[in-house]
Amino acid sequence: MMPVKVTFLGTAAGIPTPERGLPAVLLDFDGEHLLLDCGEGTQRTMLQLGFGLCRRMRIFITHLHGDHVFGMPGMIQTMNLLNRAHPLEVYGPPGLKDFLERSTFSMMSEPVFPIKVHEVQQGMVLSCKGYKVEAAWADHAVPNLAYRFEFGGSAGRFRPSKAEALGIPEGPLRSELKDGRSVQLPNGSVVNPADVLSEPVSGIAVVYTGDTRRCKGVLELAKEADLLIHEATFGSDLVDYAAQQGHSTAADAAEAAKDAHVKKLIMTHISARYSDSGTLLREAKAIFADADVATDLAHYTLKS
Amino acid sequence: MMPVKVTFLGTAAGIPTPERGLPAVLLDFDGEHLLLDCGEGTQRTMLQLGFGLCRRMRIFITHLHGDHVFGMPGMIQTMNLLNRAHPLEVYGPPGLKDFLERSTFSMMSEPVFPIKVHEVQQGMVLSCKGYKVEAAWADHAVPNLAYRFEFGGSAGRFRPSKAEALGIPEGPLRSELKDGRSVQLPNGSVVNPADVLSEPVSGIAVVYTGDTRRCKGVLELAKEADLLIHEATFGSDLVDYAAQQGHSTAADAAEAAKDAHVKKLIMTHISARYSDSGTLLREAKAIFADADVATDLAHYTLKS
Numbered sequence: 066m067m068p069v070k071v072t073f074l075g076t077a078a079g080i081p082t083p084e085r086g087l088p089a090v091l092l093d094f095d096g097e098h099l100l101l102d103c104g105e106g107t108q109r110t111m112l113q114l115g116f117g118l119c120r121r122m123r124i125f126i127t128h129l130h131g132d133h134v135f136g137m138p139g140m141i142q143t144m145n146l147l148n149r150a151h152p153l154e155v156y157g158p159p160g161l162k163d164f165l166e167r168s169t170f171s172m173m174s175e176p177v178f179p180i181k182v183h184e185v186q187q188g189m190v191l192s193c194k195g196y197k198v199e200a201a202w203a204d205h206a207v208p209n210l211a212y213r214f215e216f217g218g219s220a221g222r223f224r225p226s227k228a229e230a231l232g233i234p235e236g237p238l239r240s241e242l243k244d245g246r247s248v249q250l251p252n253g254s255v256v257n258p259a260d261v262l263s264e265p266v267s268g269i270a271v272v273y274t275g276d277t278r279r280c281k282g283v284l285e286l287a288k289e290a291d292l293l294i295h296e297a298t299f300g301s302d303l304v305d306y307a308a309q310q311g312h313s314t315a316a317d318a319a320e321a322a323k324d325a326h327v328k329k330l331i332m333t334h335i336s337a338r339y340s341d342s343g344t345l346l347r348e349a350k351a352i353f354a355d356a357d358v359a360t361d362l363a364h365y366t367l368k369s
Numbered sequence: 370m371m372p373v374k375v376t377f378l379g380t381a382a383g384i385p386t387p388e389r390g391l392p393a394v395l396l397d398f399d400g401e402h403l404l405l406d407c408g409e410g411t412q413r414t415m416l417q418l419g420f421g422l423c424r425r426m427r428i429f430i431t432h433l434h435g436d437h438v439f440g441m442p443g444m445i446q447t448m449n450l451l452n453r454a455h456p457l458e459v460y461g462p463p464g465l466k467d468f469l470e471r472s473t474f475s476m477m478s479e480p481v482f483p484i485k486v487h488e489v490q491q492g493m494v495l496s497c498k499g500y501k502v503e504a505a506w507a508d509h510a511v512p513n514l515a516y517r518f519e520f521g522g523s524a525g526r527f528r529p530s531k532a533e534a535l536g537i538p539e540g541p542l543r544s545e546l547k548d549g550r551s552v553q554l555p556n557g558s559v560v561n562p563a564d565v566l567s568e569p570v571s572g573i574a575v576v577y578t579g580d581t582r583r584c585k586g587v588l589e590l591a592k593e594a595d596l597l598i599h600e601a602t603f604g605s606d607l608v609d610y611a612a613q614q615g616h617s618t619a620a621d622a623a624e625a626a627k628d629a630h631v632k633k634l635i636m637t638h639i640s641a642r643y644s645d646s647g648t649l650l651r652e653a654k655a656i657f658a659d660a661d662v663a664t665d666l667a668h669y670t671l672k673s
Contacts, residue, residue, distance in 0.1 A: 105443040131478040139409040174435040
């Protein structure tokens, strides 16, 4: 399958710094841009990196705090100036539609190409050719959705010749096996899905949290993911403040990665007070070894 | 008098480029920030350059196209997070109040410090200790104000000893002279203001256009200014398109500088198509010698 390229466009928390822009992560898969949050300045960083704004694109917004959404009006204006023709699909929590209407009211920024806004909730958000997206409520000061992206991957394909050889009659028993459930044949023998299906193809799963305390919703969403992108606004010096503000520490992010048995953790949404993120990284690595702190423009390529 | 420091924060037209951010110019005078337009990304550039967001500050908006205003909501959110206490004063054309209300409606960005919005028209906008600001209608697709900032400067002071020596009686004749008008004495002799006033102190005048065709309003506003910051979106290759879109070419900007007898011209709002601005500079210099094309982060110090 095609690889997934993950690029951190902005890795700051609410206040940008010279090194960290406001939050945005780009997943690049099979010629389509999936943009996770859209902080102020995102359009310029995309243009700097050569990610065109007229390509197929979906935006997934975690929540409606300004630092996660204020890049959208300007990006839409630029898309207008570039004569974007492709529709733009935007997903996010309730209130997204109202935000977009208010903020693009200004002259020249009302979209002149089709823009489809999907206000979504916990559950399956999207299933299309090549990938599917699921959301879960995280735990922040305002409604915040975490997203799981599953690229490629498929259950094993049904092999009629194998079913024939095992004497499985056409009909409901075969359907059960195709759906991944074991069945008992009339002669009493048990057939498992693996007996009649080809090897399943594993995909690539990426989970992105937006802002959140460590919480059960994210833990379940992130189970066995290849990559968990978890906010880590603070270090152990501000445990209480993190909880009070609805944020995670580096240790919280690492605990989530460990409990969800993910392969890799990348922390982002780093408070401006940590000009050196070394402490955050050490605190996370003490709990979960394969941890990184994201830096702006860093990119990772995920292959299945 | 204190010098005026002019810093170009963003010099692009509607679409940012890797080299040029969206429009904003900062005048730094006597510890106060005067921000001219506030394109997306302005807050980060200010922080990068060490211009604090909690200082005394006034914002002057030329017009309500997104590329000139979309930096404001995020800047206000950051000011909230930094616990700004100083009021923020924002000046601009009618519609500014509505834009700010709509765009800061999002959670966390509604200002928690005093914000005073002044919707202004052509004429005197502001006169305060140290400087005064005048506006004139420029000529763009939507209402666009050009601003003239006059820093320091004063008429000559009245010298009673000189008046005494010339035999000018106390009363209305002296008032006329103080106000800069010549008078005739009872004995028939004429006295000019320069005979009884000290040398006037010249100030520093800076004019900023926002988006505009070359027009009479800007010409009159810019008369004898020390610095004219004029948009020059296009070159001579796009004369007709510039006129149609309500923009200037480099030659238009230079003609304005020449006709207004300014000391220096700096062109900004450069279309993304000119990755090399050399042509624009040559076209301007052929008409007005002391011309520059602004680059991001360039700064100039003006002294009287």
